[in-house]
Structures are given as structure tokens and as C-alpha cells.
Amino acid sequence: MNDPIVATPFTPSPDEDEREEIALLLFDNPAAKTECRPIDEEDFGSSILIEQGDQLKRAMRLLHGVGLAAPQVGLFKRLFVWQEDDGKATAIANPVLFFPALVEYRNDYEACLSVPGTKARVERAASVTLEGRELTGEPVSFRLRAMQARIVQHEVDHLDGTFFLDRAGPVARTLARAQIDKIKRRGLWRPLRVFV
């Protein structure tokens, strides 16, 4: 087995001429299982945190994703971005999910920018309330359903080092693993890279 690929360190690049290439952590890189630390109170509103959020949004758009969590780019903070239904990219820090008293589940396909070329069916709550902070520190709350609820559950999982494949049923997981092995045999198991 090859050595795990180490993600490029993620540092802010406010100057457009100094944009850097970042490599997303692959699912089987042990670092991708890191439990992320909360963002400290004094960091809210800082230019570094706001730029990191903007970089995540740019990376998500350039990679045609609908969500991207900070640990996927080697930044082990409780922060992610996702694309709302109207197309707006939103960043949230220190997110917490609240589930309805009677949870209704939906089973549907998910994919992940850290697991290129693979998808699997995963059961998720059909609706959730997402609470957290804007990067300026303002508290925010979203009531989300359907695809939006699914995306944020997937992203919060990343902050605890959990992948959608960890939540897939045994059959779906076996199929996905076989797909990954096939991609590896073809030499195509490579981290996605993007200039932010």
C-alpha cells in the first residue's frame, strides 16, 4: 500500500496573485479521521478565519461540490461551507445539529469530494435544525429539509472524522469499497486539487 498522501497545509492567501493549490484529503488518509477542534471565541471576526471560509467556498465552487468541510483541506477546525438551495455558499462555524423528536429517515445516494468516483446510499434524517456561528461570530440557525438536511449532516460528520461510507449499510459499503479498489487499480485514486 502506498503511503498516505499528506494534504497541502492550508494557509490564507488574501492576495489573488498568491493563490495556492490545495489538495483535498482522501478518505483513506488517516488525517481525514481527525476530530476537529472548535473555533476559539477570539478567532471570530478575524481576517484569517473569514479568508479561510472564502477559500473553502471558492474550492467548493471550483470542484462543483455542494458542501466542503475544513478538514477536507487539512484545516482541522469545526467549520464547513455548503450551497444553499438558492445557490448561495454559506459558511458555518461550531455547528450543532438538532433532530426532530420523531425523526423521519430518507435513504439516498451521497458522494464526497474526498472519495472521488464513488457514491453510496446513506440513511439520513429528512429534516434538521442546524445551529452555529457566522464567521463574524453572529449566532445562526437554519431549519433544513431534504437535500439541504442531507448535505449538512454529511458535512458535520466530516468534523468528527466520519465519512458517508461509515454510515452506509454493509452491502452499499462493500460495493463502494470495490469501486474504490477498481479506481486504485487504474491508478486514478488521486486527491482532487484546486487553486484557491
Ligand SMILES: [Zn+2]
Ligand atoms: Zn464529504
